[in-house]
Amino acid sequence: MTPRVVLVTGVSRFLGGATAHALAQDPRIERVIGVDITSAHPALAGHSRAEFVRADIRSPLIAKVIDSAGVDAVVHTDINASASASGGRASMKEANVMGTMRLLAACQHARLVTRLVVKSTGAVYGSSHRDPAMFTEQMQPRTLSGGYGKDAQDVEAYVRSFHRRRSDVSVTVLRFANLIGPSVDSVLAPYFAMRLVPILAGYDPRLQFVHEQDAVAALVRSATVADPVDGVFNIAAPDVMRLSQAVTRAGRLPLPVVGPAASVLGRAVRMLGFGDFTPDHIQFLRYGRAMDTSLAAERLGFRTEYSTREAFDDYLAGRGIRPTLPLRALRSALGVKR
Incomplete structure (x- = not known):
């Protein structure tokens, strides 16, 4: 059954705001409540069934919002990968992990x-x-994660614990590739x-990407599919491309x-003005990562519209990124194929 009232966290950022807006466009849903501690992203605006509530999911107020609105589905996107945007690593961990704990308690x-x-x-x-060619959902990491990856591991552990206590609630966890x-x-x-x-x-x-619109579509499908699907699912374009x-x-x-x-690489990137590169990000730019997406296709019925290359090209076009040198000359000089 499609939920009547959906609460979406993290709507100050694009993914949460766009997901809330997309859910509000579903005529089967009566009401969508977007929650965050700062102003809603512009992507949330423009629909009569979508509303914004300024609230901190770490506060007891979130329980009152859920109860008073009669929320029957929760979409939790308020897990942030940026330490600088969160006010530092300690604040990021508190928001990601403690915020999820309080939301699950509510x-x-x-x-x-029920969802x-x-x-x-x-x-x-x-x-x-030591990584496999493709990670499946059942595989364990070959190395210890820190930062955002460790936060996500902790979040997933708390979600599993929640599901044991509330087995009547359908729980879907989406492991996204790098959004772009x-x-x-x-x-x-x-x-x-x-x-x-x-x-x-x-x-x-x-490198394996997931286009921002595909990420929104995966969240919306998981929240609205007639027969909810429990489990953990890799969400990514099925193809990969090399960093070069x-x-x-x-x-x-x-x-x-x-x-x-x-x-060395971390220092070089930070000197160029980008402070969110952690040792985990550097490790990713050393070894990369790819995920198998067949389970999402089989059980969730979800496939991305964009390939990794198409997602990357749309990112370049949308951000107005123009070549430093003519592409043909650059490819020839570097010996890189298309």
Whole structure:
């Protein structure tokens, strides 16, 4: 059964705001409530059935919002990958993990809630030289994660605990590949906009993206499908591209960095004005990561509209990123194929 009243967290950012707006366009849904501690993203505006409530999911107020509105489905997107946007790593962890704990506690006592959809990330798998060609949902990480990946692991653990206590609630966890597109904020978005893109000399990792609109579609489908599907699902375009191909496709110049990987590359990126690159991000730019998406297709009935290359090209066009050098000359000089 399609839910009547849906609460969406994290609507100050594109993904939450756009998801709330898309849900409000579904005539089967009576009311969509977007929640965040700062102003709603413009993507939320423009629909009579969508409303914004300024509230902190770490506060007891969130339980009152859920109960008073008769919420029967919750879409939790308020898990942030940016330490700088959160006010530092400690604040980021508190918001991600403690915020999720408080939200789950509110859902546990809300008897009308029958469906929970949680945004997670492929970063839970980490990145290492021991990784499989494709991670499936049943696989464990080959290396310990920190930062955003560790937050997501903790969030998923609390979600599993919640599901044991409330087995009557359908719980869907979506592990997204790196989001990219014209509007969504992500760590990699400014990286490919740099005229000189620092890369680790000797490494050419595989990249897998999910377009921002595909991410919204996955959340909306999980929240509205007639027969809710429990489980964890990888959400990504099925294809991959190499970092060298992405840099060349953007018309940028690679800046090979030699030396201790994390410290040298991290310092180079931060010197260029981008402070959100953590050791985990550096590890990703060393080894990359790819996820198998067949389970989402089979059980959730979801496939992305955009391939990795199409998502990346739309990001370039939408952000107005123009080549530093003519692409043909750049590809020829670097020996990179399309």
